[in-house]
Amino acid sequence: xxxxxxxxxxxxxxxxxxxxxxxxxxxxxxxxxxxxxxxxxxxxxxxxxxxxxxxxxxxxxxxxxxxxxxxxxxxxxxxxxxxxxxxxxxxxxxxxxxxxxxxxxxxxxxxxx
Amino acid sequence: xxxxxxxxxxxxxxxxxxxxxxxxxxxxxxxxxxxxxxxxxxxxxxxxxxxxxxxxxxxxxxxxxxxxxxxxxxxxxxxxxxxxxxxxxxxxxxxxxxxxxxxxxxxxxxxx
Numbered sequence: 001x002x003x004x005x006x007x008x009x010x011x012x013x014x015x016x017x018x019x020x021x022x023x024x025x026x027x028x029x030x031x032x033x034x035x036x037x038x039x040x041x042x043x044x045x046x047x048x049x050x051x052x053x054x055x056x057x058x059x060x061x062x063x064x065x066x067x068x069x070x071x072x073x074x075x076x077x078x079x080x081x082x083x084x085x086x087x088x089x090x091x092x093x094x095x096x097x098x099x100x101x102x103x104x105x106x107x108x109x110x111x112x113x
Numbered sequence: 114x115x116x117x118x119x120x121x122x123x124x125x126x127x128x129x130x131x132x133x134x135x136x137x138x139x140x141x142x143x144x145x146x147x148x149x150x151x152x153x154x155x156x157x158x159x160x161x162x163x164x165x166x167x168x169x170x171x172x173x174x175x176x177x178x179x180x181x182x183x184x185x186x187x188x189x190x191x192x193x194x195x196x197x198x199x200x201x202x203x204x205x206x207x208x209x210x211x212x213x214x215x216x217x218x219x220x221x222x223x224x225x
Contacts, residue, residue, distance in 0.1 A: 104156030
């Protein structure tokens, strides 16, 4: 079946603009995660959705970052007033709730000029 | 919060040898631990999961051990091949049974 998809694959924006990144998880996966990976760095957790529960936003670095998950499926990560330090690869993953093997999308490479 | 250390940024070994990668953690012992492989420009891919009550897990040429006393997991690739060259990440359940905390990874390079 189809894996996790993300769009766009690349996004170049100017400092101060807003961007939206999209994630389509694997059908039936109730858990969805967003991570950020800077060049040569590990994965930085951003936000976690599980079913209809309130999302765990503990990893969001500032109030410029927000995310939604509509209908328990597609998720959008929004970064407002982008800064150069927001440049990174943004990865989305989905999983079933038990044991939590995560399936990752290919990522969106965000470049803020 | 959990701190994870993976033994080195890079590991170079010769084809056919066994690669051993280390993942050390502090604080609490996770209920389970996972290993992922990441190739350049791609998202991580799940390899193995090992639970706290399991000492060892195998899958083909891969073997993972989990020592909760030492707070350490070892990841072995036997008979390594150039195609095994990638970054390997360990990830620990964060105590909530719902999220993972990832290490920064070890880049493995297998040469002929």
